[in-house]
Amino acid sequence: MTRNIVVGVLALQGAFYEHFKLLQRASPEVAIDQDGEWEFVEVRTAQELERCDALIIPGGETESANRTKKGGQELIGGLDVRVNRNYFGRQTESFEAELALSFLSTKDGTGDVKPFNGIFIRAPVVEKVLPVIRGEPSSERAIDETVIAPSPSPEGERREQFLGPVEVMATLPGRSRTLRERVGAMGLEDEAGDIIAVKQGNVFGTSFHPELTEDARIHIWWLQQVKGMT
Structure with a gap:
C-alpha cells in the first residue's frame, strides 16, 4: 500500500511561499507509484516536522561556517563542508548568473541542458570539502571566525557508509579570478571555480535561490531524489 509523501517547508525564514509554489508546479512531473500523492506542509513546530519525509530549509544555516559571528545564529550541520558566508x-x-547544472534533465532527451538562472543574494560558497571523520573536524577550530556545526549522525565508519563523500554538484567559474584579492585573503585552495551546490547522502544545498525563479527543474529533480529515498 502506497502512502503519501509529505514534504515540509520550514516556514520560519526566507522565501518559503515561493518554494511552495514551485513544489506545486513540480509535483505533477514526479508521479508516485500506486496512486500516492505529494503533500506539502508548512513547518513551524516539532509536531509538524515529525510528519515530514523530507524538508526544505529556506536560507538555512546547515554547515560549518567561516566569517560568521560566534554566539550568533546556530548551525544545523548535515554537510561535511566549510562555508564562507556572504562571500560575494x-x-x-x-x-544573477546562468548556471550549467548537469544533473538536470531535459524532456526531449537531447542531452542539452538549458542553463539555470541562479539568483545569488548575500551568497555563500563552499570553501572546502571536509573529510568524513569521527566527531567534529578539529582542524577547523584553528581557523579564525569559524563556527563548527554539529556532525550529522551516524558517526565514524557507519556515517561514512551511510552518507558517503560530499558531491560537488555545481561550480561558478570565473568569479574567483575576478575577485583575486579577496580569494587570496581568504586562503581558498582552488581557483578553478566557486562551489555553489553540494550533495551528501540525502542532504542537498545551494548558494543560490532556486525558489526565486519560475524554473521548477531543481524542485522536480529534488522530488525525484525524495521519491527514491522514501
Missing part, C-alpha cells in the same frame, strides 16, 4: 559581498552586490 552585501545584498547590494547580489547578482
Whole structure:
C-alpha cells in the first residue's frame, strides 16, 4: 500500500511561499507509484516536522561556517563542508548568473541542458570539502571566525557508509579570478571555480535561490531524489 509523501517547508525564514509554489508546479512531473500523492506542509513546530519525509530549509544555516559571528545564529550541520558566508559581498552586490547544472534533465532527451538562472543574494560558497571523520573536524577550530556545526549522525565508519563523500554538484567559474584579492585573503585552495551546490547522502544545498525563479527543474529533480529515498 502506497502512502503519501509529505514534504515540509520550514516556514520560519526566507522565501518559503515561493518554494511552495514551485513544489506545486513540480509535483505533477514526479508521479508516485500506486496512486500516492505529494503533500506539502508548512513547518513551524516539532509536531509538524515529525510528519515530514523530507524538508526544505529556506536560507538555512546547515554547515560549518567561516566569517560568521560566534554566539550568533546556530548551525544545523548535515554537510561535511566549510562555508564562507556572504562571500560575494552585501545584498547590494547580489547578482544573477546562468548556471550549467548537469544533473538536470531535459524532456526531449537531447542531452542539452538549458542553463539555470541562479539568483545569488548575500551568497555563500563552499570553501572546502571536509573529510568524513569521527566527531567534529578539529582542524577547523584553528581557523579564525569559524563556527563548527554539529556532525550529522551516524558517526565514524557507519556515517561514512551511510552518507558517503560530499558531491560537488555545481561550480561558478570565473568569479574567483575576478575577485583575486579577496580569494587570496581568504586562503581558498582552488581557483578553478566557486562551489555553489553540494550533495551528501540525502542532504542537498545551494548558494543560490532556486525558489526565486519560475524554473521548477531543481524542485522536480529534488522530488525525484525524495521519491527514491522514501
